[in-house]
Amino acid sequence: MIEVAKTGRARCRSCRQAVEKGSLRFGEEQPSAFGEGMQWGWYHLLCAARKRPGPLRSALAGFPGEIPGREELEQALAEAEQKAITLPYAEHAPTGRSKCLGCSESIAKGALRVAVEREVEVGSMVRSGAGYLHPACAPQHGDLPDLLGQLRRNSKGLSEADLAELASAIPE
Numbered sequence: 001m002i003e004v005a006k007t008g009r010a011r012c013r014s015c016r017q018a019v020e021k022g023s024l025r026f027g028e029e030q031p032s033a034f035g036e037g038m039q040w041g042w043y044h045l046l047c048a049a050r051k052r053p054g055p056l057r058s059a060l061a062g063f064p065g066e067i068p069g070r071e072e073l074e075q076a077l078a079e080a081e082q083k084a085i086t087l088p089y090a091e092h093a094p095t096g097r098s099k100c101l102g103c104s105e106s107i108a109k110g111a112l113r114v115a116v117e118r119e120v121e122v123g124s125m126v127r128s129g130a131g132y133l134h135p136a137c138a139p140q141h142g143d144l145p146d147l148l149g150q151l152r153r154n155s156k157g158l159s160e161a162d163l164a165e166l167a168s169a170i171p172e
Helices: 045-051 053-062 070-083 147-154 160-169
Strands: 002-004 024-031 038-044 089-092 112-122 125-133
Touching (some): 024 045, 038 045, 045 053, 045 070, 053 070
Antiparallel strands (some): 002 024, 089 112, 112 125
16 A cells, blocks of 8 residues: 555655655555564555565556656566566576475476475565476476466567477476
8 A cells, every 4th residue: 555654753664764754655455574463564655666566556546646657667667567476477497406396306407497485484474485497397387377378478488489499398
């Protein structure tokens, strides 16, 4: 949600600077780090545009008021959305350290791999992150409708030859 800051005590979750009283801020409700329940995480609008472009755009659509500096905010949103990573995607493995979630074997450096979303336990919290698969193991991993179509849309930096290799490696 977007609202006017009621006090000047909140700190931006991105830049860690205070969100000034009376300025517009973007907030997301999240599980409390201090116990049970929920808490709000606040951002300056420009910081949210860079770090949380999707949720901010949704909040902007429902905000009835005037947004000062809207042009700069839209430009920051466009840049962040252009850089955003959407799962699943394919890439060449930058190292040989990753293991396939499907077969548990190493993925060779430079080989094509498919990145999918997975949940990882970090202490007492569960976070989402990327997990990697061999292209041949990808169709058996979870519910990925139109996998090849999603990989074509989301895989930035792959050549047509790479996409053709990927298509031949993924069983129907």
